[in-house]
Amino acid sequence: MMPNHKNRDIWSVITIAILILYAIILIFPLFTILKESVVGGESGQFSLEYFAKFFSKKYYYGTLFNSLKVTLSVTILSAIIAIPLAYIMTTVKIKGSGFLQGLIVISMMSPPFIGAYSWILLLGRNGAITNFLKDTFNITTPDIYGFTGIVLVLTLQLTPLIFLYLMGALKSIDNSLLEAAESMGCVGYKKIIKIVVPLLIPTLLSGALLVFMRALADFGTPMLIGEGYKTIPVLIFNEFISEMGGDDAFAAAISVIVIILALTVFLIQKYVSNRKAFSMNSLNPIQAKKEKGWKNFWAHFYVYLYVALAFLPQLYVMYTAFLKTSGRIFVKGYSLDSFKMAYERGGDAIANTFMIGFSALALVILLAILIAYVTVRRRNSMTNLLDIIAMIPYIVPGSVLGIALLLSFNKPPILLSGTAFIMIIAFVIRRLPYTIRSSAANVLQISPSIEEASMSLGASNFKTFFKITLPMMLPGVISGAILSWVTIISELSTSILLYTARTKTMTVAIYSEVIRGNYGTAAALSTILSVVTIVSLIIFFKLTGKKDVSI
Amino acid sequence: MSVSITFNNIVKKYGDNTVIPSLSMGIRQGEFFTLLGPSGCGKTTLLRMIAGFNSIEGGEIFFNDQLINNKPPQHRNIGMVFQNYAVFPHLTVEKNVAFGLENRKVSKQEIKQRVDRMLDVVQISNFRNRLPENLSGGQQQRVALARAIVIEPDVLLMDEPLSNLDAKLRVEMRNAIREIQRKVGITTVYVTHDQEEAMAVSDRIAVMKLGEIQHIGTPQNIYHRPANVFVASFIGRTNILDRTCVVKDGKTILQLTDHYFIEMDNITVTKNDNKIPVKVSIRPEEFMFSRTEEGMSGTVISNMFLGLNTHYFVELETGEQVEIIQESSMEKILEPGTEVKLMVKKEKINVFDGETEKSITKGVINDAKS
Ligand SMILES: Nc1ncnc2c1ncn2[C@@H]1O[C@H](COP(=O)(O)OP(=O)(O)O)[C@@H](O)[C@H]1O
Ligand SMILES: [Mg+2]
Numbered sequence: 029m030m031p032n033h034k035n036r037d038i039w040s041v042i043t044i045a046i047l048i049l050y051a052i053i054l055i056f057p058l059f060t061i062l063k064e065s066v067v068g069g070e071s072g073q074f075s076l077e078y079f080a081k082f083f084s085k086k087y088y089y090g091t092l093f094n095s096l097k098v099t100l101s102v103t104i105l106s107a108i109i110a111i112p113l114a115y116i117m118t119t120v121k122i123k124g125s126g127f128l129q130g131l132i133v134i135s136m137m138s139p140p141f142i143g144a145y146s147w148i149l150l151l152g153r154n155g156a157i158t159n160f161l162k163d164t165f166n167i168t169t170p171d172i173y174g175f176t177g178i179v180l181v182l183t184l185q186l187t188p189l190i191f192l193y194l195m196g197a198l199k200s201i202d203n204s205l206l207e208a209a210e211s212m213g214c215v216g217y218k219k220i221i222k223i224v225v226p227l228l229i230p231t232l233l234s235g236a237l238l239v240f241m242r243a244l245a246d247f248g249t250p251m252l253i254g255e256g257y258k259t260i261p262v263l264i265f266n267e268f269i270s271e272m273g274g275d276d277a278f279a280a281a282i283s284v285i286v287i288i289l290a291l292t293v294f295l296i297q298k299y300v301s302n303r304k305a306f307s308m309n310s311l312n313p314i315q316a317k318k319e320k321g322w323k324n325f326w327a328h329f330y331v332y333l334y335v336a337l338a339f340l341p342q343l344y345v346m347y348t349a350f351l352k353t354s355g356r357i358f359v360k361g362y363s364l365d366s367f368k369m370a371y372e373r374g375g376d377a378i379a380n381t382f383m384i385g386f387s388a389l390a391l392v393i394l395l396a397i398l399i400a401y402v403t404v405r406r407r408n409s410m411t412n413l414l415d416i417i418a419m420i421p422y423i424v425p426g427s428v429l430g431i432a433l434l435l436s437f438n439k440p441p442i443l444l445s446g447t448a449f450i451m452i453i454a455f456v457i458r459r460l461p462y463t464i465r466s467s468a469a470n471v472l473q474i475s476p477s478i479e480e481a482s483m484s485l486g487a488s489n490f491k492t493f494f495k496i497t498l499p500m501m502l503p504g505v506i507s508g509a510i511l512s513w514v515t516i517i518s519e520l521s522t523s524i525l526l527y528t529a530r531t532k533t534m535t536v537a538i539y540s541e542v543i544r545g546n547y548g549t550a551a552a553l554s555t556i557l558s559v560v561t562i563v564s565l566i567i568f569f570k571l572t573g574k575k576d577v578s579i
Numbered sequence: 580m581s582v583s584i585t586f587n588n589i590v591k592k593y594g595d596n597t598v599i600p601s602l603s604m605g606i607r608q609g610e611f612f613t614l615l616g617p618s619g620c621g622k623t624t625l626l627r628m629i630a631g632f633n634s635i636e637g638g639e640i641f642f643n644d645q646l647i648n649n650k651p652p653q654h655r656n657i658g659m660v661f662q663n664y665a666v667f668p669h670l671t672v673e674k675n676v677a678f679g680l681e682n683r684k685v686s687k688q689e690i691k692q693r694v695d696r697m698l699d700v701v702q703i704s705n706f707r708n709r710l711p712e713n714l715s716g717g718q719q720q721r722v723a724l725a726r727a728i729v730i731e732p733d734v735l736l737m738d739e740p741l742s743n744l745d746a747k748l749r750v751e752m753r754n755a756i757r758e759i760q761r762k763v764g765i766t767t768v769y770v771t772h773d774q775e776e777a778m779a780v781s782d783r784i785a786v787m788k789l790g791e792i793q794h795i796g797t798p799q800n801i802y803h804r805p806a807n808v809f810v811a812s813f814i815g816r817t818n819i820l821d822r823t824c825v826v827k828d829g830k831t832i833l834q835l836t837d838h839y840f841i842e843m844d845n846i847t848v849t850k851n852d853n854k855i856p857v858k859v860s861i862r863p864e865e866f867m868f869s870r871t872e873e874g875m876s877g878t879v880i881s882n883m884f885l886g887l888n889t890h891y892f893v894e895l896e897t898g899e900q901v902e903i904i905q906e907s908s909m910e911k912i913l914e915p916g917t918e919v920k921l922m923v924k925k926e927k928i929n930v931f932d933g934e935t936e937k938s939i940t941k942g943v944i945n946d947a948k949s
Contacts, residue, residue: 481726483653484657487679
């Protein structure tokens, strides 16, 4: 690209600075975890005693199987639900489909544990539907707690991820492929199985990977609705936080096991999808057709049923926020008392969420712009390294990162535990991979000759970046930033480990209120969080003119 | 102020792959100079070395007598027009054109004057406040041209600027480019793989192949007296025939068939051999249908009436196929199967050494330093 007359130009300096930053806030903590996990407690020597401990008791290693069972079930179910959903939404004219897609995105962007909480409100031991069925029909509903509940909540939560991926892929399938199949007598289900699904496989694989990672790392859902059914993040949390004096080293060892699992799945997925990859370019995309009769009915039924299941429980949470409470239970009548309580008990949390969220967001934007630019435009061994390092958090669950940061920065020279700063760092690290990806896609679309044109007109490299490249990146960066913001404010698994009384965020507050049984306050706080999320997403939709989001 | 450009033994490598082994040539001040060659021969690479976007692995490039090898692009005072226009999509037409001047500490008032004048020259004043997305391809190309010229660069560089336009617009724009270049008189280096376009706009053309210059000359010169077989076949259409020359009594006779000989007075043979192998380039329009028994015998295979001209494919008695172009006349078109006799316009055809493929015809003017 550029002549090498000045090897140490400003971009090399920036690359090095970011690499050093990553070394401190990500690589060092991960090494700390690794070190903790393999150094014996008494001997201080290399030892695998913690790993041995993990695999010696069913109580411990059982969580690994639980996690795998949950994660695989959720991944497969999400794919099974999402494929028809995306296919119907692409090929059939559905009434209000734009609005429905918006709802699907919103349901995906809200914190999963609120989903869990809402299902408890509906189908839990004292849930609205449970009581209704028992009182009127004397029917006992199946137990929502445990495996079923976790899978239900996570599947509904994560199906939209695969759905959005598939919608994108379906848009890139040329209609003439389907017409060609039809002309050769391949119609109906046969067409879907033989043509559509194979074309979607690469996309399905990348969507499935994302779902797998999310489901594996999710902490709030199994914590709330899992009860006795423990998954790995729950175990890590318990071991680390345990009232009896947590066992850091053991938690570290479990973290290492999770990372190895995630890495293995990641590599298998990469291997498989590399062999299956092909590129499509559609000049003549599939158009949604108006259907008639039963076909139309079932198409609408399927889509509306899904959206109702995904969205209504959360609406119910909002509804309960306006109910009168007496102590911890809801009573007849409506009031805003829950909101008053929420403000009294969670006012600081709301302020913290905005303060910490905005700070993290600013850093995410700055770093994502710089990293996306150097990794796309200044390809060399250093930026390649940066590209890989920045993607590591993709496979590191939030709770593992939280523990890594705590273990690394709990003593001088870098004493950060308990500060807002450590939470900001965690959010930045976790969100960066996604924002870098979307920004990099943006940079890729800018032709290099645009920058060369600017340089040929006498603008310096720096000026070219600020006056030409950056303004062209900005629309993509802003939409990416809104999505980052939404994910940051709904984050729980890291914050639950890192927060202190002074840095409590809304998600942590909601979680603690639910645990304490203050359902009114929890509902009110959830409603506030949901409203912030929805407003942010509406701004996003308005700004980008899009109906979907790329995660 | 425009400059002359001198290349001394320049080398370009991408890793271990040498794209330009050693290239020397000179571009004169104020001329319209075109790099012409098949795709992948290194035209873009060479142009970007002049611009400063490619490193130079060996040799020297001078603007006048100033060595520019290590000058960054920002300081070379070049104007560049890109294949995909590279118009800044977030700036209006006017802002695009003003961009280069704003980097040059020109007063606001002068910027305005110069931009206005330039928008008039390229005839896009009406669109000054529009964003590029609302312009057609041809209009965007005019913006790109205006933006490159308004800074009064020492050199104007253009890389296939017309290749994204449709055929009609391409002709219109190439005339516009030629006219504007004449008006402002900037040394211009133009890259294309389209030989017709090259001939239409250039003062001189450099024909390239695999990173090496084959021939530098005026369009006329290159067309009529190509320096070697490659240039003859790349520029325009031609028929290449393997034949022999005989030198007898100080006369050089070209033996086209066993019965058809022509005496050539414009070829130089060094060997005084009986049978010298040569390659003969005969352009389709350099054939004539003979009305006598003189000439090469052949059979018409196909014909194509194109209005102004009529094209024929004829199979010679030797088995070779040749293409022939005749100005259409009122006479009947020769149908496939017709036996014909072909003669050539001997002052127009070119003869090349059979081994080196270099021209041995007099009148070749080649400025390439080989
Ligand atoms: N950035 C690059 N890296 C490696 N090889 C390149 C690069 N750019 C061009 N080449 C190679 O150099 C040769 C000349 O390319 P180019 O100058 O683009 O040709 P032209 O413009 O005449 O079509 C080609 O073989 C091409 O593959
Ligand atoms: Mg080229």
